[in-house]
Amino acid sequence: MTQTTASKGITVLGSTGSIGVSTLDVMARHSDKFHAVALTANTQVDKLFEQCLLCQPQYAVMVDEQCAEQLAVRLQKAGSETQVLSGKEGLVQVAELESVDYVMAAIVGAAGLLPSLAAAKAGKRVMLANKEALVMSGQLFMDAVKHNGAELLPIDSEHNAIFQSMPAVGKQGVKRILLTGSGGPFRTRNIDTLHQVTPEEAVAHPNWSMGQKISVDSATMMNKGLEVIEACWLFDTPSANIQVVIHPQSTIHSMVSYIDGSVIAQLGNPDMRTPIAYALGWPERIEAGVKELDFFDVARLDFEAPDFVRFPCLKFAYDAHEVGGYASIALNAANEVAVASFLNKHINFTEIPQLIGYVLEQTQGGTPVILDEILIQDAASRKQAGLWIKNNKKQTTFI
Ligand code: NAD
Ligand code: MG
Numbered sequence: 313m314t315q316t317t318a319s320k321g322i323t324v325l326g327s328t329g330s331i332g333v334s335t336l337d338v339m340a341r342h343s344d345k346f347h348a349v350a351l352t353a354n355t356q357v358d359k360l361f362e363q364c365l366l367c368q369p370q371y372a373v374m375v376d377e378q379c380a381e382q383l384a385v386r387l388q389k390a391g392s393e394t395q396v397l398s399g400k401e402g403l404v405q406v407a408e409l410e411s412v413d414y415v416m417a418a419i420v421g422a423a424g425l426l427p428s429l430a431a432a433k434a435g436k437r438v439m440l441a442n443k444e445a446l447v448m449s450g451q452l453f454m455d456a457v458k459h460n461g462a463e464l465l466p467i468d469s470e471h472n473a474i475f476q477s478m479p480a481v482g483k484q485g486v487k488r489i490l491l492t493g494s495g496g497p498f499r500t501r502n503i504d505t506l507h508q509v510t511p512e513e514a515v516a517h518p519n520w521s522m523g524q525k526i527s528v529d530s531a532t533m534m535n536k537g538l539e540v541i542e543a544c545w546l547f548d549t550p551s552a553n554i555q556v557v558i559h560p561q562s563t564i565h566s567m568v569s570y571i572d573g574s575v576i577a578q579l580g581n582p583d584m585r586t587p588i589a590y591a592l593g594w595p596e597r598i599e600a601g602v603k604e605l606d607f608f609d610v611a612r613l614d615f616e617a618p619d620f621v622r623f624p625c626l627k628f629a630y631d632a633h634e635v636g637g638y639a640s641i642a643l644n645a646a647n648e649v650a651v652a653s654f655l656n657k658h659i660n661f662t663e664i665p666q667l668i669g670y671v672l673e674q675t676q677g678g679t680p681v682i683l684d685e686i687l688i689q690d691a692a693s694r695k696q697a698g699l700w701i702k703n704n705k706k707q708t709t710f711i
Contacts, residue, residue, distance in 0.1 A: 331418035350406035472587035473565035473578035537629025637679030645693035646671035
């Protein structure tokens with residue numbers, strides 16, 4: 313495909329996921345401004361094949377080797393010129409390419425850390441949805457952005473809203489960040505029945521349509537916890553300056569409170585194409601395909617304080633960030649293992665925080681300074697989480 317020099321080359325890491333699909337949707341609305349250089353997926357051959365035919369990227373990466381082979385055969389048969397790469401190395405390679413201007417970091421979980429970091433080190437515009445990468449690597453990631461002239465634009469709707477509500481330069485006059493969250497599907501459910509929650513109930517978010525892992529995180533409120541840590545790093549702020557505000561309608565996506573009594577908020581319908589379009593277009597605004605907010609339709613906005621007893625994961629996250637980088641890595645790793653085990657029905661919903669609490673108790677204080685130390689802690693915490701499940705569990709039944 314011929315591209316104008318003004319068109320930005322984009323790698324979409326995790327293009328087959330919820331954020332990936334929304335990103336391609338916004339890009340397609342502006343085919344004069346953006347073109348896909350590389351698309352990546354873990355194992356979804358059919359979906360990546362369709363996306364390759366549609367977007368004609370130079371590269372497609374499938375982490376799974378066999379899936380990569382299947383994709384390559386199918387693309388060749390279809391006459392496509394897309395080159396297929398495989399493995400984690402393939403992800404890093406397409407995050408660093410010279411021909412890439414922007415990288416959408418939309419792989420879920422720790423698997424996104426290396427390519428997201430590679431994009432930052434290569435000085436790209438990093439559009440960060442993969443909050444787990446930042447929770448794990450904190451200072452290291454922020455330093456990589458700073459020292460390599462990368463641009464970091466938050467995709468998480470709350471952080472994108474905060475970014476929009478902050479002063480254009482610096483943080484003069486900012487008092488605190490008000491991080492909103494819907495409270496998830498179990499905000500008002502009888503607390504004594506939470507152990508009976510099924511994976512199907514947990515992934516049914518009241519307002520947002522998202523991937524499975526983040527949907528479960530929203531149900532435990534670990535998502536908000538990870539977002540508190542994410543906000544600390546993105547906006548260089550202590551966690552004490554970040555107040556979680558439960559706002560069930562998800563109309564306000566977050567706010568910034570100023571010393572003069574002003575509160576600046578960003579509002580909109582819950583559609584991730586808004587923050588994606590913002591990051592793609594920044595500093596300009598571009599059309600996103602999102603329906604305009606109808607205030608008469610919204611009618612009312614409610615606010616509540618978060619319930620740390622019902623949602624212990626939120627408290628774990630605040631505490632972990634205070635303890636240090638190792639604890640944040642352990643928090644994330646234990647949560648990833650717990651969520652996968654819950655979705656496979658190996659543990660029940662209330663065992664998610666039990667498992668995470670156990671792993672955090674085993675974790676040292678302090679903060680890693682190099683990538684290897686991060687990866688070692690991640691592996692160790694996953695092992696501890698696995699052992700907890702093995703020692704505590706048989707098959708869980710949902711009554
Ligand atoms: P998803 O599960 O829908 O998609 C995940 C993508 O990552 C897929 O393309 C998948 O192929 C790829 N992937 C999964 N495991 C992988 C692995 N081991 N190696 C390489 N690639 C792998 O997830 P999502 O909902 O799009 O979320 C992606 C990220 O964005 C998460 O970090 C999430 O917290 C964040 N986020 C999502 C939303 C949302 O609305 N979905 C909102 C805010 C932030
Ligand atoms: Mg969010």
